[in-house]
Amino acid sequence: MDCKKVETLLSDLVDGTLDDRSRREVEEHLAKCKDCRHERENLIKTLATLKAIDRIDVPSDFVQTLRKRIDEFESAKKALMLTTLLAFVRHHRKAIVSGAAAFVVAFGVTAYFVTHIGHVEQVAEQATTPQQASRTYIMNDILPTGGDSANTVYITGDREPDPFRELPTYVFDEVKPVGLIPDDF
């Protein structure tokens, strides 16, 4: 093995990653060659010097600065999400309002029938006139099909103030069917 070849293997030698055969050959060469021994020593010193290189400490405000930046990021993220949501709502206002209206109507009607239909049927016989109810709503208000007089009942109750004004949300305190809509109503 010549000096040039040995030089390329020195790094592996000092790392201890050289296979047995190459290691023996390199060591044989080193035993005979002063220059290469010197190179090996210098390499070992170089590595020791590199390991002992000055480290810089983490500055005292490092963690604080980082935390602050992450806080800012988190609030910016929240603001962005809100802005995006608002922009989306603004852009699709009509679709959202009609969608929500359809949902509320469907939900209200379903809920109404689920909770009250039995009662309606039960008291239907006693129904008389619209004037009996202090406050009267016509189911047609909230039934999108409309026109079907069989579905039409008068109901007493209060209309809850609602932020979505155009959405017909009803809260009924009592159901008092007063009969089919008279033809001349």
Place this chain on the structure above:
Amino acid sequence: MAHSDGDLPPDYRNDSDESLMLRVGKGDRQAFDEIVRRYGAKMINLAYQITGNREVAEDIAQETFFRAYRSAPRYREISKFSTWLYTIAINLCRNELRRRKFRIFSLEGMAEREENDKIRVDIVDEKLRPDGELERKELARMVRRAITSLPEKFRTPLVLRDIQGLAYDEIGKILKLPEGTVKSRINRARMRVKDILKPILDETWKGAKDNGLQEGGDPSE
């Protein structure tokens, strides 16, 4: 037993980096503090050794951790966390070096190059000092200059291996290079640094057994 008031921070010291990161992804800031505690010094020093500039190094370390935090919700335990973090930091260092390369024709760049060219002259001067004794600090400064004189593709693997102490296979994963390539780059980098430091090493390591040998000539190629 019901847990205490929650005043005490949870103790994450025994958790793996990976499980901490999964917690960070779910918004656990204390888990992230532990990550910063573990890797803060490593990242700052890595960036310092690659860029050679303290302030830049702190900025790079900040940015590294910030990006890690930002990507935490998408972090999956596919790779070792340290590999992932080192990759972020090294990419940032490379961006910085690229920016500098762009400035090479500016006066600032010229000054920087002149500074580098002075290394060897300094070394010779030191060698000629009668007492031959170098301050440890001075030696560290020279080593740092020797490192920064290496091209980035040799410098980074050297720093990862011989200063940060990472294994060859992890360096390969970080740099996306085959292990053999990593090895040969580190080998060449070591030889370069060794040659640059040769005059100092001979002077400061008196008493080593090969002392007294005369070198065959100029350490430069």
